[in-house]
Amino acid sequence: MEPKYADQFRVVFDAIRQLMSSNVVEKESIGFIVNEEEGEYQQGNS
Numbered sequence: 001m002e003p004k005y006a007d008q009f010r011v012v013f014d015a016i017r018q019l020m021s022s023n024v025v026e027k028e029s030i031g032f033i034v035n036e037e038e039g040e041y042q043q044g045n046s
Helices: 003-021
Strands: none
């Protein structure tokens, strides 16, 4: 590897290592929650 590119690659690989080792933060789910035993849906006749 050419010396003039070595520093640039070092910066890139250091950033990749940092991203790979960072702790993953659990995200809050989005959407809605249905609190039903069973859905009341029509079957058949449309």
